[in-house]
Amino acid sequence: MDSGTVAATLRGAADALTRGDDREVLVAIQAAQDALDAAKVHHLAAVQRTAGFELDGASAMSTWARTHLRLPAQTTRKLLAADSTLRDLPEAAEAGRIRADHVAVFTYGIRHIGRSVVREAQSWLLDVAVTHEPVEFRRVMQQLREAVFPESLDQAWADGMEKEDLQVNPVPMGWHVNGFLSTVTGAKLRAVLDSIAAPTDAEDRRTGAERRVDALDTLVSKVLESGLPSDKGIRPHLSVIADADTLAAARAGAGPAGTPAQLAGFGSIGPQLLSYLGCISDLTAIMTxxxxxxxxxxxxxxxxxxxxxxxxxxxxxxxxxxxxxxxxxxxxxxxxxxxxxxxxxxxxxxxxxxxxxxxxxxxxxxxxxxxxxxxxxxxxxxxxxxxxxxRAYRQRVAAHRETARIRRTLATINTRRAPRNPPLRV
Known part of the structure; x- marks a missing residue:
């Protein structure tokens, strides 16, 4: 079959879909997309079974797909798994009305529940798949797993507690948060964030991500202000160490001056952030x-x-x-x-x-x-x-900091010497 002819035929069909009621066209496009995805799975699996990729000098199916289809290896593996699933579930394969994401849920069911159970339940599972989006279908499949293996819920809770981890690491632009919370701890955090992160009113234009970050900031700020016990008289707090000249320049809005302020646990911060923190914080003067x-x-x-x-x-x-x-x-x-x-x-x-x-x-x-x-x-x-x-480690760190201070000083001098207006381009 000539791939050029097939592509031209499909483009012609796509052009024909540009006319008519937009809603009906979208339904038709989705049906065509589902059919094409099914055809892709079928032919990809055929090439895999016959080792046809070797005819083009490829050592593996993933290599051939990456070269000729521009598909990453992960996507290729997912499509091949979908073919295996459809061969195990003939009713789903014959229906031809479910898309790749639904097939992936069937694959999840076979792996985590068992082939025999999913095959026995495929009729009503197929009804759910053709009438619901993949996320809802996955929820139903998980409920089936919980019904078959009720003890798995408590086991998942215990396993989750063993995996608990929370890391907050400094990176150049801020902090990278990574971790895993147990069922209870995660639910508590989610409940608090959902409450604090709710839109303030109809005019609140913040994205969901922005509202969640603002909520977390509100939460930790309130805890630092009043919620934690003191340690030998010092409450847990943010510590910023800056000399008097740097602090004075930041308050005056004069730009960088002297040694940059240091945010404990993070590193150097700029004068604008120092000015902001100085506005909302208590100042402790320590004469050196x-x-x-x-x-x-x-x-x-x-x-x-x-x-x-x-x-x-x-x-x-x-x-x-x-x-x-x-x-x-x-x-x-x-x-x-x-x-x-x-x-x-x-x-x-x-x-x-x-x-x-x-x-x-x-x-x-x-x-x-x-x-x-x-x-x-x-x-x-x-x-x-x-x-x-x-002491070599500390000496290397000190030398690095001294070099960094020198470079920052030179950069500040060069910035002050630079012309205020950019040169004209001709």
Whole structure:
């Protein structure tokens, strides 16, 4: 058969469908599309069974389909599975009134319920398929599976709890959220989001995605404002560390100035975002140095109290950029540790206290990790045999940050030197 002749015939039929009532034309187009999909499945499977793809020098059916039909391998596998399903369900094949997506649901049923069960129920399942869209048909097929395997519901719940995972990772433009929630946790989140994400009124033009993101922002904002317990006096919150010049420039709308502000757990942020966060947040001033007056001299309390004050905790967290001080550790939930233990005469002073994550803190008290103040506001870490820990990782990170600061400074200088108006093109 000449493929050119077939294509010309189909194009002529398509042109004929441009005349007449639009509704009737659409119904006819869909019927023709379903018939073409069925024909594609039939002939694709025939080429697979006869290894006809080898005549064109292809090593596999998926290779031939990718070359001659521009079909990805996944689509080819789906179409071949549809042929296998239709051969198992002769009534559905003879009907010729269901489309590829419906056949995919039958395939799901054969795999997850059993060929014999689906074959026995195919008459009434076919009635559902020809009168409902694929999504609704899949729901009915799932109900059949639940009726055949009622114990699967509780098993699915248990399996779901084992798969639970939630990751929120920083990427250049924001955060990538990925994970899996159990039945109950997911239902709770869905119920809250559906309630908060409802359109505010008839004039609400936000998309569903925009409303859900806004709802999540509202939810976490309310929790941060009032819903979480404090940790040694500090409620969980967003931390942005910026020097005075950077903050002043952002508030004045003067553009980049000095070192970019750092959003804890994310990285550098621009002056506009800093200005916005400064507008909706409380400000905690932490002096690092002013002449010969250091923050430590202001906040040190010596032996007058054992636990770090709220101001000291904030200063230590800021000093470490919110990250555990142990070399190579990137955990961010910090506990304050006296380098010289309190019971050994240690002082509650800034240069004697370090922020460690819970795991590293446990290692210290098991004598597997040792930390000592070196008198310069920094701390030296050694293992249980007093061998210095490898600090190359931290040194590479510091060098990278310094290089990045230099590049940003040069970019800022070049931007200020650049002409305000773009050059004319001729």
């Amino acid at each position: 140095t002013t002449g010969d007056l250091t923050q430590a001299r202001v906040l040190n309390v010596g032996r007058t109290r054992r636990l770090a004050t709220l101001q000291q905790r904030r200063a230590i967290i800021a000093r470490q950029d919110g990250v555990c001080a142990a070399p190579g550790c990137a955990n961010t939930h910090l506990e304050i540790h006296h380098a010289t233990w309190w019971e050994n005469g240690g002082r509650t002073d800034l240069d004697q206290m370090v922020g460690l994550c819970t795991r590293c803190h446990h290692l210290v008290h098991r004598n597997l990790l040792r930390v000592a103040a070196n008198g310069t506001g920094q701390f030296d870490f050694t293992d249980h045999d007093h061998r210095p820990l490898h």
